[in-house]
Amino acid sequence: MKSRILLALFAPLLLTGCLLSPGKFTSQLSLMKNGSFSYSYAGEIQMLAFSKLAEMAADEEEEFTASDCYDDDFNDRPCTEGEIAEQKAEWDANADVRKAKKAKEAEQMKMFLGGIDPSSPEAAEEFAEKLSRQKGWNKVTHKGDGLFEVDFNVSGQLSHDFAFPMIEKMPMGASFVSAILRKDGKVRIDADGFAAQGAGNPMQGMMSGAMGLAQLKSSEGEGSPNMVLPEGTFTVITDGAILANNTDEGPSRNAAGQQVLTWAVSPRTEAAPTALIDLSD
Template structure:
C-alpha cells in the first residue's frame, strides 16, 4: 500500500467517524461529562441536595461539524489492477471521471448539510452551532436557569460548571435539564416509587453501557487525534476537538435504608447515615445505581 493510499484511507476513516458523531448528535446523544465531582444527599421527609462540579462536553459545539464539511472535499476513490486487484495510482482520466460524478452530487450533499444544520439547531434549543456566538448563547441560557451557579466556556464544546439544587422530592428528578433541549441522555436520574422508595440511576457516569451511547462514542473518539494526523487533517483542516476524559466520583449520602447498590465496597457509615461512592473512569462498565427507602 502506497503512502498516498494510506493517507486516503485515513481521511476516509476519519470522515466516517465524524459522520457517526454528527449522527449521534442528531439522535439526541450530545452531552457527556468530563472531569467532575457529583454528590446526591437523600434524607428523610424526602429532602434532597444534588451538586455537580466539573466539565460538560457538548458535541454540537465542538468543531466536528466544521471537520465534517472539510471531509466533503473531493478525494479520488481507490483504483485497482484488473488482474491482481492490488491498489494502484489512478489515471488522470479516472480521477476526472470520479470528480465529475462527485460534482454532479454536490446539490444533494448541500441539501443534506443544510438539513443537518437545521436539525442540530433544533436539538440545541434554537442555538445555531455554526454561529461564533453559540457558546456565549449557551452560557447565557444556562446561567438564567435555577441551579446553574457557574458556567465557564473552556472552548471547543467544553464547559466548566457548578450546579447545585436542594428541595423536596415531590416528583422525579433528572440532570441535566436545559431549556429547549431534548432530555435524552441524562447524567443522573432520581425516580420515585410508592412507599417512599427512591431509585437512583446515573447512566451518564458510565462509558460502556446502553444508557449512555454518547459516552462510548466519546471514548472511541479519543483515538481520532492520531487518525487525523495520519490523514493530514491537522495540516489541511480543523484540528480534532480536545474531548475531555470521563473521570470523577459520584457519591450518595443518605439516612435512609439502602436496599440495593452496585458499588465495589458497599455503604460506609457517616455521622448522618451511610455513604455510597463510585469512582468513574473510561473503564466504568456499569452505570451507578441504588435503591433507597426514605420512609423510615
C-alpha cells in the same frame, strides 16, 4: 484519513441529541426520608456541538468514492472505467440532494440546541448564558473547544422525578443522573452518564464513541479536537434503607450516621452507578 474516521464516529452523536459529555467532576446526591434532597455537580461538561470536531464536520468536503463492483457470482472485482464514470455522473446528479440533506441536519442540530446555531462564533457563549439563567447553574464558564467549567447545585423536596442536566428548550436526551420516584416510597437512582463502556443505554453508547474519538485524535496533530472523558466521583447520601447498589464496597456511615455510597468513575468504568433506596417510614 483519520479525520474522516473521527467524523464517522461523531456523525451519529450529532443527530441523536446525546451531545453533552462529563469530564473531570465531583457529583453528590442526597436523599432523606423527610422528602428533602440536594444534588450538586462541579467540574467539566463538554458540548460536542461546539467542539473542533463539529467544525471539522461542517467544513468537510464530500469527495466521490467509487462503490464496489461484482461479477455474476457476486464476487468483488475491479470496476471498469465506464462503471466508475457512470457512478461519478450519478454522484454529481445527486449534489442538490446531498446539499438539502446537510441543510436539514443543520436545522435538526439547531433544534437540539434550543435554537442556538452551532456554526455561530458566539454559540458557546450563548449556551453558557442560557444555562446561567436557569436555577442551580451557579457558574458556567467556556474554556474553549466546547468545554465548560460548571458549578451546579439545587435542593428542595423530592416530590417528582429528577434528572441532570435539563436544559431549557433542549429535547430531553440521555441524562448524567436520574432519580425516579416510585409510589411505594422507593427511589431508583441511575447515573448512566458516568459509565463510558458497556451497552444498554444511549449515554453509554455516546461515551463509547467519545472514547474512540479521543483515542484517534491524539495522532491528528495540532488543532485536533479535545475530547474529554468522565473522571471523578459520584456520591449518594441517605438516611433511608439502601435496598440495592453496585458499589465495590457497599455503604459506609458519615459523622451524622447517614449511609454513604461512593463510586469512582473513570474511562474504564463498565457499569453505570445505580441504587434503589427506600425512603418510606
